[in-house]
Amino acid sequence: MDMRPHPFEPPAPLPRTVPPGRLEIIRTILRNPLELWGEPSHTLPWIHTRFFRERTLIVNDPGLIRHVLVDNAANYRMSDIRQLILRPILRDGLLTAEGEVWKRSRKAVAPVFTPRHANGFAGQMLRQSEDYARKYQAAGSEGKVFEIAADMTELTFAILADTLFSGEIVTSSDSFADDVNALLHRMGRVDPMDLLRAPSWVPRLTRIGGQKVLDKFRNIVRQTMNARLARMQANRAATPDDFLTLLLDQAASGGLTNDEIEDNILTFIGAGHETTARALAWTLYCVANTQHIREAMEEEIDRVLARDVEPVKWLDLMPYTRAAFEEALRLYPPAPSINRAAIAADRWTDAKGETVEIEAGVTVLIMPWTLHRHELYWDKPRAYLPERFLPENRGKIGRFQFLPFGAGPRVCIGATFALQEAVIALAVLMHRFRFDLTDQTKPWPVQKLTTQPQNGLPMCVTPRSLPKSA
Template identity: 75%
Template sequence: MDVRPEPFEPPAPIPRSVPPSRLEIIRTVFRNPLELWGEPSYTLPWIMTRFFGEKTLIVNDPDLIKYLLVDNAQNYKMAVVRQLVLRPILRDGLLTAEGAVWRRSRKAVAPIFTPRHAKGFASQMLAQSELYAKKYEGSDGTVFDIGNDMTELAFAVLSETLFSGEIVTRSESFADDVEDLLHSMGRVDPMDLLRAPSWVPRVTRIGGLKVLKKFRGIVRDTMDLRLRCMKDSDTAPNDFLTLLLRAAGPEGLTMEEVEDNILTFIGAGHETTARALAWTLYCVANSPHVRDAMEEEIDRVLESGADPVDWLDRMPWTRAAFEEAMRLYPPAPSINREAIADDAWISPKGERVEIPKDVTILVMPWTLHRHALLWQKPRAYMPERFLPENREAIHRFQYLPFGAGPRICIGATFAMQEAIIALGVLMRRFRFDMTEETRPWPVQRLTTQPANGLALRVTARRPASSIS
């Protein structure tokens, strides 16, 4: 007899039952776009609607998503509003570049993120996770902001693996700087909704220009330091930073494109993993049977002396817990495209969807991952969905934490490996529990962030000497 309690339903906006007014749309999109969507977005396979006078197709049908992002991807460019939000920050970084610029950047960075190469980072990920775990040593119920902590940990991993620890930061408050940058710059301004040209000032982002300038300064200093090393010796690390700088030249990347890609990875590349890790620890803290399964699995694998490169395959519960957290709190909650030419799609049931030129396409992992047609108990945290024996029931295009198609996240393997290693180290030594102050609320910026922080109580499970 199964006596487990009902699965935990973490906080999320309730679908709207009444369409918002035009003014309410502006206010909600600026405050938190996750609160905008109504019941049809969570119950219908697709919806053709109008958004500020623009035709908009909201898509939750996995087969139609595959058509848009893979089968006929060449007919869909980045949506204007998305670019108006992100290009001021990232310019021609990998997330925002298009056409020939994107192809050059993708070709330049791809070698470092092949699955085989990414696995080579496992020992560094382990070392950085163990080093960061020292922060919690001696904890006997101390409360930490896990959202902030996971940002610091993910940055430490990124710095060591991709930049050999040579990011020239100018303060100890990097997590706060990232928060400031994304809070002020990574949100939709009313002028974006009106599709005002990029030269029209965005009043809501004025406060973020200072921190953006700071980040650009960090990137330039980091580039200068490595260029001097490459010029003066043959011992420069053969890492992501060196790879990008070597890709600069008449037939490769411009130095501006190199800068944009470095900023993309420093400012945003670690952010998705950090948020997903924090949400995982929060959901697990509310799911005792999941935590018990993870702790048993982690203890067994680590006691066996397994190489960290193998943890991802040997920890199905830990992986499932992380993947389910990304389902409920997708790191990138929306994928925006715009049709270049008229198109149409016919469903397996013979239904025809007209896709006119210039229509905005919204594929939103936030609604897709919570859709009533696709998931049992869609609002509940149920990692069992992602255990090996259950995975085949999940359509490849109903779960998109890393996107899909030509622009799928290039660091997916890197991020998954990093997350499982971090969870293994942290949950082997510590237990994370709720407090009265733990009241996170999901807010969409560049990623799905926990507003109000993510306070968890940390208690030691076993001393560091018993880890190995």
């Protein structure tokens, strides 16, 4: 008899069984695009369809995904809708730039994420996580309710500010989580004018009020740049050799323009930590619903921390903690869609000889949200089962079956950074505290650029009673 607990299925929209009408499509996209997808998106390898007269290919087959993102990536540009949403915010930042501008930015940023920086990053991640844990220390033995989704945004911002900017971002983090939420709520949404492919100068009514928050972020970036430039000019030898200095040096050498530097700094301040923050919050929520998983994580974390091992080694020494985080990434991918458009006609043939014809101009949607819950590629796709990602099972997961960080030339440059940050933060927090559900913990995933918990994630945080050896 199988005595294992019944797997926890976190909240998510069920696949639609009836195709929505045109008006319902508009309402759903504006409310929550995650609620749009039907059974075919969770059961078929690819689907040809049309959205508002636009030819669209929805891709789930890992082989076809590899073809689009890697093998023939040069034939696929960013889709129009994606750019209409993101470019007003990030302009020519790394996430939105294309062509030579993107190549320059990627080359400029890459040195920061080389392995030689890992030791320093890990130590800073540990320090910031320990500092943030003091916020929960005052909860007392009876515990206290905190808004975990906002807290994880604050924590990952503190880590990003310390690691990439040496703590010299000219802002206070007191209202930063609120500002990020306001920016994504106002600016990071599909507007009806986007669906109609209206030019960018046509006003987007859903984004009224967002420009004020965006202007605030832009002002933060300019102040940060000016402060660092003044420090570099006053004493270059004493200036931190970090992400910010690296970018500003690019301006001096002609590698990037001042505007491109500003766009990339805004990209990392506004979005560089957001994906990790969302995944951390979803992880703590899923773990709180699965007692046996929480106990396994606590045992692993306590054991490693008792050995006083350097934090840079935690990612390898805590496979269960990493697996718990990656399973949350699967169920709640922070970036739930990858959008491309075919430049020229293309075709791809699968192992069975079936050919997919892709006409020039077709929009290609690769949806981690549906891919990660697809019945062809996952056993019990809706269940939270971290053991999928344990070392002995990882070989069963195809490279293009699990895409929390994308793939190909535009794969997330900070993927290893994010995994290391997540494991260190989870280890520090779960070593000291228990995160439990409350009557108000009723999240619902909504897509606002990232996969966010509607209604937040209020959780009761209580100090753990650790054994003396821990």
